[in-house]
Amino acid sequence: MNSKRNWMGQLLALTVGLTGLVSTGAQAQADYPTKPVKIIVAFPPGGTSDVMARMVADEMGKLLKQPFVVENIGGAGGTIGMDRALKLPADGYTLIQTGVGQNAVAHGLDPQLKYNSITDFIHLSQIHSGPNVLVVHPSTPYKTVKDIVDFAKKSPGKLDYGYTHAASGHMAMELFKQTTGIFMTGIPYRGGGPMLNDLLAGTIPMMFINQDAALPHVKAGKLRPVAVTSVQRNPLYPDVPTIAEAGYKGFEALSWSGMSVAKGTPQPIVAKLESALAQVMQSDNIKQRMGSVGFIIPAQGIKPYTAFVQSELDTWTQVIKTAGIKPQ
Numbered sequence: 482m483n484s485k486r487n488w489m490g491q492l493l494a495l496t497v498g499l500t501g502l503v504s505t506g507a508q509a510q511a512d513y514p515t516k517p518v519k520i521i522v523a524f525p526p527g528g529t530s531d532v533m534a535r536m537v538a539d540e541m542g543k544l545l546k547q548p549f550v551v552e553n554i555g556g557a558g559g560t561i562g563m564d565r566a567l568k569l570p571a572d573g574y575t576l577i578q579t580g581v582g583q584n585a586v587a588h589g590l591d592p593q594l595k596y597n598s599i600t601d602f603i604h605l606s607q608i609h610s611g612p613n614v615l616v617v618h619p620s621t622p623y624k625t626v627k628d629i630v631d632f633a634k635k636s637p638g639k640l641d642y643g644y645t646h647a648a649s650g651h652m653a654m655e656l657f658k659q660t661t662g663i664f665m666t667g668i669p670y671r672g673g674g675p676m677l678n679d680l681l682a683g684t685i686p687m688m689f690i691n692q693d694a695a696l697p698h699v700k701a702g703k704l705r706p707v708a709v710t711s712v713q714r715n716p717l718y719p720d721v722p723t724i725a726e727a728g729y730k731g732f733e734a735l736s737w738s739g740m741s742v743a744k745g746t747p748q749p750i751v752a753k754l755e756s757a758l759a760q761v762m763q764s765d766n767i768k769q770r771m772g773s774v775g776f777i778i779p780a781q782g783i784k785p786y787t788a789f790v791q792s793e794l795d796t797w798t799q800v801i802k803t804a805g806i807k808p809q
Contacts, residue, residue, distance in 0.1 A: 510747050510749040510750055511749065513573055513749070513750050513753060514545055514547040514573070514574065515547070516547065516574065517547055517548040517549070517550050517574075518541070518545075518547060518548070518549045518550070518573070518574050518575070518576060519549075519550055519551075519552055519569075519574060519575050519576065520534050520537075520538050520549055520550065520551050520552070520575075520576045520577075520578060520740070521552050521554055521562050521565065521566045521575060521576070521577050521578065522534045522551055522552070522553050522554070522562065522578045523554060523555065523559035523560070523561065523562025523563055523566075523577075523578065523580075523583050524553065524555045524559055524562070525553055525555040526553050529609075529691060529693065529694075529736065529738075530578060530580055530738050531551070531553060533578075533608050533609050533738050534551050534578045534608075534738070535551050536767065536770060537549075537608055537740065537758070537761060537762075537767075538550065538551050540761040540764060540766065540767060541757060541758070541761055544757050544760060544761060545753075545757055549576070554566075558582050558583060558586070558587055558590070558647050559580065559582045559583030559584075559587065560583055560587050560591075560594060560595075560596075562577075562583070563577065563579075563583050563584070563587075563596055564595045564596055566743065567596055567601055567743055569743070571742065571743040571744065571745035571746045572746065572747070572750075573742060573746050573747065573750035573751070573754065575742070575743070576605075576740050576741070576742055576754070577602065577740070577741045577742065577743070578608075578738055578739070578740060578741075579598070579602065579604060579738065579739050579740070579741045579790065580737060580738035580739070581649050581652075581735070581736060581737050581738075581793060581797070582647065582648065582649065583598075584598040584602075584790055584793075584794065585598070585790065585793040585794045585796070585797045585798075586647050586649075586652060586797045586801070587647075588794050588797075588798055589794075589797050589798035589799075589800070589801030589802065589806070590647060590801060590806065590807070590808040591808050598790060598794060599787075599790065599791055599794070600744065601743065601744055602741040602742065602743060602744060603741060603742050603743070603744055603746060603751055603783065604739060604741045604783060604786040604787045604790055605739070605740045605741055605742060605751070605754050605755050605758055605783060605786065606739055606740055606755060606758040606759060606762065606781045606782055606783070606786050607737060607738075607739040607779040607780070607781070607785070607786045607789060608737075608738050608739050608740060608758075608762065608779075609736075609737060609738055609771060609776045609777075609778070609779070610735050610736070610737045610776065610777050610779045611691065611692050611693065611711070611715070611735065611736050611737070611774075611775055611776040611777065612692050612709040612710040612711035612715055612723075612734070612735060612736070613649055613650050613653040613689040613690060613691060613692065613709070613710045613734055613735075613736060614689065614690055614691075614692045614695045614699075614706050614707075614708070614709050614710070614715075614718065614721070615629075615653075615657070615687065615688075615689055615706070615707045615708045615709075615710070615724070616680070616687065616688065616689075616690055616695050616698075616699070616704040616705060616706050616707065617629075617686055617687040617704070617705050617707055618680060618681075618683045618685075618686055618687070618704070618705070619702065619703070619704070619705050620683055621686045621687070621705075623686075623687070623705075623707060624705070624707065625707060625708075625722075625727065626661075626707060626708050626722075626724060626727035626728075626729075627727065627728075628707075629663075629687070629707065630661045630663055633661075633663035633664065633665050634662075634663055637663070637664040638664055638665065638666050639666075640665045640666070640686065640687075641665065641666050641667075641668055641685055641686060641687075642654060642665055642666070642667055642668065642685065642686070642687045642688050643667075643668050643670055643676040643679060643680060643685040643687075643688040644667050644668070644669060644670065644676070644688065644689075645669075645670050645671070645672060645673050645676060646669060646809050647806070647808075647809075648673065649689075649691065649734065649735070649736045650673075650688060650689035650690055650691070651689075652734060652797055652800060652801075653689040653710050653734035654667070654688070654689050655800050655801070655803075655804045655806070656732070656734050656796075656800050657689070657724065657732075657734075658804075659800065659803055659804070660724075660729050660732055661729065668685055673690070673694070676688060677690065677694070677698075680704070681698065681703055681704070687707075689710065689734075691736050692709065692715055692717060692718065692774075692775045693774040693775055693776070696717055696774075696775065699718075706718055706721045707721070708721060708722055708723060708724045708726075708727055709721055709722075709723050709724070710723070710724055710732065710733060710734040710735065711723060711733060711735065712725055712731070712732075712733050714726075715775050716772065716775060717774075717775035718775070735793075737779070737789075737793070739786050739790075740754075740758055742754065751783075755782060755783055758781065759781040759782060762778050762781055763778075763781075
C-alpha cells in the first residue's frame with residue numbers, strides 16, 4: 482500500500498513538473514525575444530547582402546526591443562554560413578539571411594550540398610529584390626539588346642564579357658545567352674571590384690551588374706546601360722528597357738535576399754518574426770532606403786517567399802545544368 486502511495490506521489494510530482502516546464506516554455510515563447518538575436522549573413526561585410534541585413538536588423542531591434550546583431554560568416558559562395566547556421570539551436574535566436582547565391586545557385590552547382598534550402602528552413606519573408614543591368618563600355622557600338630545579339634550571331638565567340646563565378650550577374654548572362662541563342666566568350670574574375678575596374682577601363686566590353694552598383698558609373702557617363710533584367714522597368718533606370726521588352730518575353734534575373742530560420746523553430750516565435758518583418762518592411766524608413774538604391778519591397782510572408790525560393794532554385798539549377806557550369 483505504501484509503495485503504491487509512493488508511486489502515485491511520484492507520478493503526481495512528475496506531472497506537476499512537466500506542466501511547469503510546458504508553462505515555462507510557453508511563457509518564454511510569448512515573451513520572445515528576451516535576449517539579443519543573431520542574424521547570420523553568409524558573405525563578408527560591405528556587400529548588398531550585408532547592407533540589407535543590417536538595415537533590417539536595426540528596425541527589428543527597435544520594434545522587438547532587443548538587439549539584432551549581424552554576424553558575417555563568408556566563404557564558398559555563402560554555403561559555409563548556411564551550414565553553420567543550421568548547427569545552432571532552432572530557438573528563434575538565430576535568423577539566417579537567405580539569398581539567390583546560397584539558396585538557389587548553390588544547389589545547381591552542388592547537388593550534394595549539406596543543406597536543403599526548401600526542407601531545412603522556414604522562409605519568413607523576402608527582404609529585397611532588384612535587377613541586374615546589362616552595361617557596356619561607352620566606346621562600344623552596342624546601344625540595344627538587338628545590337629549585341631546581332632553581332633554575337635554574326636561573329637560567335639568574338640564578343641567578350643566579364644563574370645564572377647556563380648554570382649547573380651554570371652547567372653543573368655548564362656540565361657541571356659541561352660534565351661537569345663548566342664555564344665560569347667566569358668572572362669572570369671575572382672571579384673566584382675576588379676571586373677568593374679576592367680569594364681570602366683574598356684578592357685572588357687560588357688557585363689551584368691547589380692543596379693545599385695552600376696548607378697553612379699551610369700550617372701557619370703562611364704557606363705552605358707543597355708537593359709535591365711526585371712520584368713518591369715526599374716525606377717532608377719526609367720529610360721532603360723527590360724530584356725523582356727527587347728523581345729524575350731518572361732526574361733527575369735534578380736538579385737534578392739530574405740530572412741529565414743531553421744526548421745523546428747517554435748511556431749509562436751515563427752509567427753512573431755513573420756509579423757514583425759512585415760511591419761518593418763512597410764516602415765517609411767525602409768521604403769525610403771530601398772527606393773533610393775532601386776530595390777523593390779517584395780510580397781511579405783512565409784507563403785510567397787517559400788514559393789519564390791523554390792522557383793528560383795528550379796530556374797538556376799536548370800540554367801547551370803544547361804550551361805555545364807561546375808563548382809570552383
